[in-house]
Amino acid sequence: MQAVDSSTTNLAGVSLSATSESDVIGALHNILARSRVIISADLETPYSCRSYPINRSVTKCELDQPRISAVIKERQEQLDAALHEISDLERVMDGINNLYRQLIEKKDGITHSMNLHKRLVSGIWRLPTEVLSHIFVHCFPETSHISPPSKTLAPMLLTRVCRRWREIAVGMPRLWCRLRLYSSEVDNRCWESIAFCYDLWLKRSRGLPLSLEVWCRSDDSNTRLRSFIQPYINQISSLSLHFSPLTNWPELMFENLSALQELIVCAYNDSKMPQIAQSVSQLPLTMRSLKITFPVLSLHGFSAFTPLLARLTHIEVAIYQMNAVPDMLVLCPNLSSLTILTGVKQQMRVSRPITHQPSILTHRS
Template sequence: MQTVDGSTANLAGVSPSASSDLDIIGTLCRILTRSQVIISADLTTPHSCRSYLISYSVIEDEDDFSINTIIRERQEQLNAALQEISDLERVMDGIKNLHRQLIEKKDGITQSMNLHRRLVSGIWRLPTEVLSHIFVHCFPETSHISPPSKTLAPMLLTRICRRWREIAVGMPSLWRRLRLYSNEVGNRRWESIAFCYDLWLKRSRGHPLSLEVWCCSDDSNTILRGLIQPYINQISTLSIRFFPPTDKPELMLENLSALQELTICAYDSFLMPNIAQSISQLPFTMRSLKITFPVLKLHDFSAFTPLMARLTNIEVALDQMNTVPNILHLCPNLSSLTILTGVKQKMRASRPIIHTNLRSLRIAHDIWNTEHLSHLFDVLTLPNLRMFEVRYIEPSQIHALFDVLDSLPHPKSSGIDVQSWPHGDLRALIVRSNCPLKGLVFSGGVTPTDEQRAEYVALIPSLEVVVSRVAR
């Protein structure tokens, strides 16, 4: 092959691929040499200036012959230029192909280098069991994950290397939690999103599922329900948010044969009767019920009666404290109760109740209305209570939750008036219950005095009393 300086290169012993590359380079060099002749050719003629000034009538025969000769010469030059352009385009295609092959080669070299580096790295020698344990702790703090989230576990784990992908895909526990949005049904990417949802659920391989579902229109809810239908018997934990214009919330609560924990937030209080009816038909496996909105009234719980006897955990917002003894009466197996209330009316007289299974009681209340707590403490006896927490709710939170129109005065200080805190009634409850209380927590601005705290500890020396300005 001839090189740029005209010498001949010896290609003996050169691989076919390398020889082909050299051919491309040699051809390019020849084209560059020839093209310089074409590019540097002077296109000026004696007629160049005349052509714009004279008419055809004054052109003589000898001029005509000279011009025709120039035209033929230009045609030959044009043909030569077109040929060089064609040859150059062919070489450029070859260069592009060569560039692509070199990029692929570079990637292959990098991959091979990384592979061999991993072989001498400690983390890549970890047994599968150890990696599996690490993967479980890679989850984000959020309770549920919205795919496709390629930057978070477990999807991120499948993109590191083949071994990590195989381990992650083979761990059903990594694919048990998922958040689904029904408003994505109308999205132009819905097919891709639905495929991702389905692939995620398949990887759970029959293990119990924890799902969070955001429900909007009934049509989109129906489609979303159809997508999760093949996995309906795996759902053990379900959290549902109902947004208007949902009219049929019961659709998402049907045939949940393995459900154990249910959380509901219905932003339209008119949905509550249908939701209550559906809750009453939930399976015997149900153990935990949490309703963050709307606020429940006493008659709402009457619809839950078949379910209440099986529940061990309840978290609800109440419109009156008289509902608490009724809940305890309907739920003999209850071990944990969390209530939020902003009621201002005095608690009506209620029969004393002894609940032997309640271990945890948490109350969030309005700082200016503690009288109802006194009456509640008076009627309760909780011989198995281990944890009691009370915290203060800002008036603004009360208004948002209970839709109260009249405003309450904002407290002048972050602490409660110690005279209004029913210390004596809580102390009497602890004494009467003779319970193995381990933790007594005051948070969000509820601040008993040092003397009151000392009295609690005097009753139970091992008791831990925690006072925190921040609501836990």
């Protein structure tokens, strides 16, 4: 066992230059034995307030002054002894606290060493990197996108288990291709910290296609966020945009999206739809999937996305009336999957024949 702090000396008659826990315990026993004498001492005298009559004459007190002075001297000696014992006890307590800290550190070291050696003989430690990589892929949460601060979820959680797991996780670009970004008003220092976290995450994707979910909350922060993702703009294959009613449509987000294949829009402002349709219609030829979860569209609002509709293969959209579906299909000749979101159960009535490629039609209320 390690010695206590060597700077502490003269502990109840025991030098602490090389004091062990047994010396501290022995000193504590000595202090307790001496302190019992002080604690058990009777402090009552004929002159105590509880026993000395108040109506005694002053003359009597003057005659007893020698005895009272002797009592005061005795009390001073008892006080000095009590203070000395308190001082010694404080030194012992410091030694005990020091020993306690050393034991806690020793316990932590033993636990760490034991866990390390347990891992060396465990089955999962012996798994090949390829097998662990496959397991890591299945550790992702059900949510479609991940926020970097989520240290309790994969892939960040995987980097905190051990050095080997961290090296494997960081070396797997596919683990770092999905990310949720928030554009909110923060000071420059806070934004630098957030941007560093985002940038570290996206760099680990190593050029693989990215799926980003962007929550637009203010115009100024949207511009700052757009500048941040600019180096990765050619990697974005899936983009999900959510913006509040008070936020302008972030047109800058649609510039140079040369690899975009899927767009998801959730706009809480009907008046923005013409502007949205104009921006979306200018997306590259790689665009194949469009999802508009809000607002609910009419046939006129849906047709505003022409000519993009002609090359889409998947559409998910909320509409007012199921009767508009046949006309929607006419606008989408290459469609292979259509998901309709409605707030009420409706039936589709077809008043005229429609020729279309084989498609999958899904109706979700």
